[in-house]
Amino acid sequence: MKAIAAALEAVGHRTRLVGGGRDFVRSMLDEKSDLVFNIAEGWGTRSREAHVPSFLEMIGVPFTHSDPLTLALSLDKGLAKRVVASHGVATPRFAVASTVKDLAKLELRFPVVAKPVAEGSSMGIRDGAIFDSLADLTAALPELRRAYRQPVLLEEFCSGPEFTVGITGTGPDAEVVGVMEIVPRGQSLEKFLYSLDVKRNWRERVEYHAPPKRDAKLVREIGKLALGAYRALECRDVGRVDVRLGADGKPYFLEVNPLPGLNPVSGDLVILAAGHGVSYPQLIQKIVDSARKRLAI
Ligand SMILES: Nc1ncnc2c1ncn2[C@@H]1O[C@H](COP(=O)(O)OP(=O)(O)OP(=O)(O)O)[C@@H](O)[C@H]1O
Ligand SMILES: [Mg+2]
Incomplete structure (x- = not known):
């Protein structure tokens, strides 16, 4: 602050x-x-x-x-995914479950990630949130539902590399500040979740590559997908979009953070911006400039 x-x-x-x-x-x-x-x-x-x-x-x-x-729509990941999907933005297939009964008609391909449907900052994503089979998920669901105190979002697991995209501006003026890859240290992508545990120990558990050491075309594609989601949800001034590649190598939208953390040392958006030559004061300025422009003040 x-x-x-x-x-x-x-x-x-x-x-x-x-x-x-x-x-x-x-x-x-x-x-x-x-x-x-x-x-x-x-x-x-x-x-x-x-x-x-x-x-x-x-x-x-x-x-x-x-x-x-x-802000409310984006916090409910299931609703946000429906909106972005209806705009043609790729997002992993999902279901929302509260009881074991809800799993009867589940058509998802395993592994599946189970997360609280409306929680932020990885509050609910624990290291054990990837399930390899319906039997494992069925056994764990009642306890997950209790622990999360809200319905559980079940989502097909994207086993590829993970990225987060910083965006500033509004509507047609929205633009990508940069893309950052979150690279796990000493852990394979097949089991990796950028969980609260990992975020707390980020210096030991991950490396941040901003910009990613990846093909420029792929990075552009990730930025475009994120911008599509940002615009579909009508975000304004600033946001951070989480994206992961599926086993098919294609990017998928996971979630948008329309109130991205702005901690000057550890904020993902701040680290990402710095890697693209945008200092902390410049980032804050961009947010205010965008607001002043759309408000004409
Ligand atoms: N479908 C998925 N496939 C692969 N990994 C996933 C999937 N969903 C979530 N994850 C992993 O879990 C992490 C946290 O999930 P997500 O970003 O949806 O929730 P969050 O806890 O709200 O995060 P934030 O702290 O950014 O608000 C992701 O960064 C990613 O590593
Ligand atoms: Mg996230």
Whole structure:
């Protein structure tokens, strides 16, 4: 938060940090703001990321990042996948299950990944979330459902390399900042999940290649797919799209993060941008510039 404020102050903006919850509401009602730089992840439901922007819409204060509809939609991975798929963006085949009964008509090819349908920052993706057979999945589902406290998204496992794509801008102005490959250290791709465990120990568990050491055509294709998903979900100002290659070597959309982490040291988007010559202050500036452009302020 302080790093974002410092980057904005450095180019002449005046900032104030507003807390969360009631403090935030009071502060917004008491003092005028030209623009809110939104990093609020909210709390509780799958609409949590829409709480703050909905309130800002209600009181007529402009804000950066996507609107409440996109934020809520993107957090529910099943719904987000339906929308991107309907726009012709490739995404692994999936199902949503709450009970073992829901597995009766499952038509997915194993291995399958099981993740909470509306959770962020790999909260639910554990190292054991890949299932090789229906029998294994059936045995594990009740416990997964309990642990996740929400329906389980079952998705065909993409066993190829993993990428994440940084995007800034809105609509026709949206552009790829860069593509970064997440390369596991000491683990084969067949068992790799970029899980919370891995993210916590990223220095030991993965290498980041930004740009990827891959064929330029493939990298362009990954960027194009990510941009297609970003536009299909009507993301604004900034986002990070997770993509993985299937066994067929083709890229598939996994999820979009319309509120990507902006930690100046460990944020994936920040590392990715730096690898493409975009400094932290420049990245923050791009987000604000995009918001100001679409808002004409
Ligand atoms: N269908 C899949 N095939 C292969 N790997 C997958 C699949 N789904 C998820 N993963 C792995 O699990 C990781 C986390 O999944 P995903 O990005 O969907 O969830 P997340 O926990 O919300 O992540 P974030 O921290 O970016 O919000 C991915 O980065 C990827 O490594
Ligand atoms: Mg992810």
